[in-house]
Amino acid sequence: MNILVVLRMIPDSAGELQLAEDGRGIDREWLDFQLNDFDDHALEEAILLKEAGGATVTAVAIGEGANRVLQMAAARGADEVIALQAEDDAMISSRTIAATIAATARDKSADLILCGVQSTEDVFGQLAPYVGAMLDWPHVSGTNRVVADGAGLRVTQERGAGVAVTYEMTLPAVLGVQTASKAPRYVSGSKLREASKTPIGRAALEPSGFERSAEIRELRLPAQGGSGEDLGNDAENVADRLVTILAVNGLTANGLARK
Amino acid sequence: MTGWRARHYVSALANAPKAARFDRPMRRLEGVATAIGLHRKMLRKPLAGVLHAIIFISFFVLFTATIEAFGSRLFPGFSLTPVGGETWIAILQDTFAVLMLVGVGLALYQRYVLRPARFKGSSGSDAAIIYVLIVLIVASLLFEAAARILGGADGSWRPVASVLAGLLGRAGVPAQETQEICYWLHVGAILAFLVYIPGSKHRHMFLAAPNIYFRNLEPRGTAPAVPRERENPGVDTLAQFDWKQQLDLLSCTECGRCQAVCPAYAAGLPLSPKMLITDMRDALAAGPSAPPLVGGIISEATLWACTTCRACMEECPVEIEHLPKIIDMRRHLVDEGRVSPGLQDALSNLTRLGNSMGKPSKMRARWTGELGFPVKDARSEPVDVLWFVGDYASYDPRVQEITRKVAELLSAAGVDFGILFDAERNSGNDVRRAGEEGLFETLAQSNIDAIGECTFNRIMTTDPHSLNALKNDYRHFGAAFEVLHYTALLAELIKAGKLDLVAVDGGKVTYHDPCYLGRYNGGFDAPRDLIRAAGYTLHDMPRCRENSFCCGAGGGRIWQGDDGVTERPSENRIREALSLGDIDYFVVACPKDKVMYTAAIDALGVADKLKVLDIAELLVPRTPPPREPVTSGVDII
Numbered sequence: 001m002n003i004l005v006v007l008r009m010i011p012d013s014a015g016e017l018q019l020a021e022d023g024r025g026i027d028r029e030w031l032d033f034q035l036n037d038f039d040d041h042a043l044e045e046a047i048l049l050k051e052a053g054g055a056t057v058t059a060v061a062i063g064e065g066a067n068r069v070l071q072m073a074a075a076r077g078a079d080e081v082i083a084l085q086a087e088d089d090a091m092i093s094s095r096t097i098a099a100t101i102a103a104t105a106r107d108k109s110a111d112l113i114l115c116g117v118q119s120t121e122d123v124f125g126q127l128a129p130y131v132g133a134m135l136d137w138p139h140v141s142g143t144n145r146v147v148a149d150g151a152g153l154r155v156t157q158e159r160g161a162g163v164a165v166t167y168e169m170t171l172p173a174v175l176g177v178q179t180a181s182k183a184p185r186y187v188s189g190s191k192l193r194e195a196s197k198t199p200i201g202r203a204a205l206e207p208s209g210f211e212r213s214a215e216i217r218e219l220r221l222p223a224q225g226g227s228g229e230d231l232g233n234d235a236e237n238v239a240d241r242l243v244t245i246l247a248v249n250g251l252t253a254n255g256l257a258r259k
Numbered sequence: 260m261t262g263w264r265a266r267h268y269v270s271a272l273a274n275a276p277k278a279a280r281f282d283r284p285m286r287r288l289e290g291v292a293t294a295i296g297l298h299r300k301m302l303r304k305p306l307a308g309v310l311h312a313i314i315f316i317s318f319f320v321l322f323t324a325t326i327e328a329f330g331s332r333l334f335p336g337f338s339l340t341p342v343g344g345e346t347w348i349a350i351l352q353d354t355f356a357v358l359m360l361v362g363v364g365l366a367l368y369q370r371y372v373l374r375p376a377r378f379k380g381s382s383g384s385d386a387a388i389i390y391v392l393i394v395l396i397v398a399s400l401l402f403e404a405a406a407r408i409l410g411g412a413d414g415s416w417r418p419v420a421s422v423l424a425g426l427l428g429r430a431g432v433p434a435q436e437t438q439e440i441c442y443w444l445h446v447g448a449i450l451a452f453l454v455y456i457p458g459s460k461h462r463h464m465f466l467a468a469p470n471i472y473f474r475n476l477e478p479r480g481t482a483p484a485v486p487r488e489r490e491n492p493g494v495d496t497l498a499q500f501d502w503k504q505q506l507d508l509l510s511c512t513e514c515g516r517c518q519a520v521c522p523a524y525a526a527g528l529p530l531s532p533k534m535l536i537t538d539m540r541d542a543l544a545a546g547p548s549a550p551p552l553v554g555g556i557i558s559e560a561t562l563w564a565c566t567t568c569r570a571c572m573e574e575c576p577v578e579i580e581h582l583p584k585i586i587d588m589r590r591h592l593v594d595e596g597r598v599s600p601g602l603q604d605a606l607s608n609l610t611r612l613g614n615s616m617g618k619p620s621k622m623r624a625r626w627t628g629e630l631g632f633p634v635k636d637a638r639s640e641p642v643d644v645l646w647f648v649g650d651y652a653s654y655d656p657r658v659q660e661i662t663r664k665v666a667e668l669l670s671a672a673g674v675d676f677g678i679l680f681d682a683e684r685n686s687g688n689d690v691r692r693a694g695e696e697g698l699f700e701t702l703a704q705s706n707i708d709a710i711g712e713c714t715f716n717r718i719m720t721t722d723p724h725s726l727n728a729l730k731n732d733y734r735h736f737g738a739a740f741e742v743l744h745y746t747a748l749l750a751e752l753i754k755a756g757k758l759d760l761v762a763v764d765g766g767k768v769t770y771h772d773p774c775y776l777g778r779y780n781g782g783f784d785a786p787r788d789l790i791r792a793a794g795y796t797l798h799d800m801p802r803c804r805e806n807s808f809c810c811g812a813g814g815g816r817i818w819q820g821d822d823g824v825t826e827r828p829s830e831n832r833i834r835e836a837l838s839l840g841d842i843d844y845f846v847v848a849c850p851k852d853k854v855m856y857t858a859a860i861d862a863l864g865v866a867d868k869l870k871v872l873d874i875a876e877l878l879v880p881r882t883p884p885p886r887e888p889v890t891s892g893v894d895i896i
Contacts, residue, residue, distance in 0.1 A: 012612075012619060014617055014618055014619060015619040015621070015622075016619075016622075030621060031619075032612065032619045032620070032621075034611060183600070185596040186593070186596040186598050186602075186603045186606060186607070187596065188492070188593045188594045188596065188695060188697050188698070189610065189695055189696065189697025189698030189699065189700065189701055190492050190594060190696060190697030191594070191697065192610070192697060192698075192701075193697050193700070193701070233656060234656075235656070235657070
């Protein structure tokens with residue numbers, strides 16, 4: 001099996017998001033970037049498949065900090081790592097990533113592509129279906145278990161209300177991973193230091209060939225509406241305010257007793 | 260036979276990796292002399308110390324009787340009589356035989372009547388056998404002498420034996436036969452004892468002195484580095500431990516003093532430092548048939564329970580090193596990725612962002628924003644004091660207030676200080692003790708590089724954990740900084756008249772010694788001086804200074820869950836403070852303590868009785884902090 005894993009770097013949500021000057025994006029210059037959590041699970045699923053039955057794993061990363069994440073992927077067991085060259089400050093559309101991944105997959109004769117089911121910059125989870133469509137390969141998203149089964153795969157997809165569906169798929173295929181069969185493992189600092197010597201390949205972005213179907217016209221930070229109240233961040237005052245609010249609304253034990 | 264019974268140990272030690280413990284012989288001997296000659300640590304428990312001292316001295320005196328017993332029959336004509344065997348040696352033997360019985364009596368009283376909890380898990384039969392053997396040896400010695408006196412020997416130098424001789428005479432026993440029987444009983448019991456020793460905790464009679472001699476003389480705060488010849492960072496077989504670590508196992512007396520002071524054990528976690536050692540010792544005896552070390556003989560839960568507070572090592576009378584073993588086995592677990600989700604989160608955050616909270620580096624110095632004056636960037640201008648703030652003091656909203664208080668005190672005292680802003684990383688102290696050596700190296704190197712860019716005279720830390728890493732662990736990379744805790748700097752400023760305090764008529768307070776400030780780095784007095792200088796009366800808890808009880812946060816515990824904890828160490832500690840009576844404030848000098856103890860007080864619902872305050876919060880400078888930045892360097896030495 002030849003597995004290709006997509007690793008997308010996304011802005012760290014713990015950081016403070018600020019709008020860019022043109023109001024049509026976030027200011028990425030001062031942000032820390034981290035690996036998309038779902039992509040981390042996709043990488044883990046690939047490594048688990050490799051450990052279970054043998055496979056070659058190629059990790060492709062895109063975004064600021066890609067090199068660091070690729071070293072981590074190598075430490076976890078990826079055989080080849082490639083950084084996609086992109087403008088650091090730009091958000092890259094899933095279509096462009098999909099076109100590049102499809103090209104890389106052909107180039108590396110991959111027969112299984114794993115990526116996270118979504119990311120904060122792809123909330124609709126478009127990457128996996130795009131790649132599937134471009135390559136004309138079958139695709140399943142929202143997987144929480146992937147097992148090699150002869151020449152194909154048994155893929156479990158999580159649905160709502162505790163229902164799960166298991167597909168039998170033939171390769172090649174594209175999967176949008178929700179969670180790996182096991183939680184992503186910890187890679188020790190000593191293994192990371194060893195992996196820091198791994199050569200990192202480079203590849204250029206492929207244009208998707210699509211016309212842009214929509215433009216972002218304006219982004220806005222959440223505005224304080226009438227329905228919420230900022231109680232500040234001083235624990236003692238917040239507690240006092242909360243108790244007062246609850247009491248005023250008759251929701252404390254005393255208040256309820258009085259009712 | 261004794262040699263045969265010790266063969267496993269001898270071969271294990273002979274094949275163990277090397278350890279550099281042969282330097283500074285005079286200092287080593289001095290330690291042996293105080294530990295054994297003065298029973299320094301033994302006497303911390305008065306009854307046990309005194310009874311051990313009695314048995315110990317009696318043993319040496321009665322050894323003369325053993326020499327006589329064997330000498331007289333093996334070499335005909337051998338006798339101690341010419342050097343006083345029948346005079347002063349005789350009366351010493353007579354007296355110490357009785358003292359030995361008194362010592363054993365006290366031991367019996369302690370073990371079977373008082374029954375201290377520290378003996379839980381120790382071998383009961385080992386203790387019982389030694390009592391029986393000692394009584395047998397001493398009784399046979401006395402009765403042999405008594406029978407000799409009955410047979411006409413001079414009893415004037417043996418008053419006790421003379422009394423016994425009178426009793427034997429009245430009972431009408433034959434002198435000659437009784438003497439023979441007692442002699443062979445005596446010799447038989449001694450031989451039985453010799454054969455018995457190698458398989459028992461009484462090995463310590465021979466190994467305690469060498470184990471103390473070969474003790475670690477490095478600074479307490481330096482965690483042992485991974486030896487170069489080791490293939491992987493960790494240890495997962497006993498044979499990978501160096502000979503001193505293995506000698507530790509054989510020297511354990513099962514006294515349980517370590518267990519009695521262990522915060523993890525008190526919390527109900529599956530760690531007893533004593534059982535950790537004895538379990539490994541038994542596996543060493545079992546040889547190749549023993550189950551795997553990590554996850555087998557020593558469970559993962561046991562290894563993760565340790566707070567690395569060092570109370571066990573401080574207490575051990577024979578200088579056993581528990582922590583290096585725990586850290587080495589944790590290194591193995593970390594290398595294999597076997598870590599709890601909480602620890603994995605923290606370590607991943609530290610890898611990615613350099614702090615355990617998962618906050619961006621750029622927010623590290625945000626606490627300075629609410630200060631009335633700018634703080635110097637030590638990377639761009641020279642400072643006298645480089646302040647290494649630390650994660651909790653930088654990021655935790657409960658602690659930031661204290662951090663600003665420290666900044667205001669420094670400013671009031673005219674100290675020229677600066678910080679590293681977003682170039683600072685977690686010091687790696689607890690990362691290293693959690694077994695993550697690789698990440699520790701990355702963090703340490705990053706800090707050393709950042710510090711290397713700055714011009715300064717001394718480093719001050721808020722966090723005792725950072726203090727320890729910068730002062731002791733960073734030596735591993737050849738970095739020798741002069742590092743001091745903020746309490747030490749503030750005490751120095753007061754003494755030099757640079758910091759003038761408004762002394763209040765404060766109430767009674769108690770003070771908690773942080774492990775990494777006190778036990779590890781000897782910072783006991785500066786915090787106490789500050790408390791007094793601020794006008795408060797200090798009432799120490801029973802467990803203070805070297806015997807301080809850990810809050811439960813160290814060694815990476817703060818990143819792990821509370822599963823299996825029956826009583827949090829921090830709550831145990833707050834109860835201790837409450838038991839003092841009229842204490843107003845529980846004073847701390849470590850950012851983690853502010854967090855841990857505030858939570859403990861809330862959990863116990865005693866916020867109306869006790870409040871946690873950092874020392875900095877007690878100190879009120881007489882001059883208000885200047886609004887303008889301090890520009891000129893001020894000599895504070």
